[in-house]
Amino acid sequence: MQYEWDETKRQSNLEKHGKNFDFAKAHKLWESGAPYFDQYAERKGEERWKTTGKIDKELCVVVYERKAEDCYRLISFRQANDDERRGYEHELVRDTGREHPIFKTLEYTKEERENRQQREPEREIGPQKRDDYER
Numbered sequence: 057m058q059y060e061w062d063e064t065k066r067q068s069n070l071e072k073h074g075k076n077f078d079f080a081k082a083h084k085l086w087e088s089g090a091p092y093f094d095q096y097a098e099r100k101g102e103e104r105w106k107t108t109g110k111i112d113k114e115l116c117v118v119v120y121e122r123k124a125e126d127c128y129r130l131i132s133f134r135q136a137n138d139d140e141r142r143g144y145e146h147e148l149v150r151d152t153g154r155e156h157p158i159f160k161t162l163e164y165t166k167e168e169r170e171n172r173q174q175r176e177p178e179r180e181i182g183p184q185k186r187d188d189y190e191r
Contacts, residue, residue: 059083060123061130073134082118082133084111093147108136108144115141 061079070078085092085107092109107118117140119132136144 057083057086058127059130060127065131069133076114077116077133077135079130079133081111082116082130085109085116085118088112091148091151093144104131108140115144 059079059082066079086109088109088111090110092107095106095108097104097106102121104119104121107120109116115136117132117134117136118130120128120130123129
């Protein structure tokens with residue numbers, strides 16, 4: 057797999073998200089062996105993908121455009137927010153039918169997640185498939 061990016065965008069991403077989120081490290085998301093999930097999105101007429109997965113025990117998000125079968129143009133690389141964490145956990149449970157052992161290394165413990173769920177109203181997870189975006 058090949059990865060490309062705009063150097064100005066890379067510098068902007070480093071300033072905004074920190075040195076741990078250098079585009080040059082983003083490939084680890086796909087190569088780490090940890091589960092990851094892709095979501096399709098379209099923005100300003102561009103087809104984009106958002107992949108959520110783990111790199112070095114940290115849940116991350118990479119936004120990119122597929123330039124070719126084996127080439128991704130990276131747009132953003134950052135730490136996952138709370139909604140993306142919940143979505144990731146939801147996908148793992150949906151795929152396995154049970155809580156996945158990877159949750160042990162996420163920021164929240166099971167007890168903390170349960171407490172947060174009790175304090176927050178139930179939210180629907182956003183679209184997960186391309187068809188859902190074409191409404």
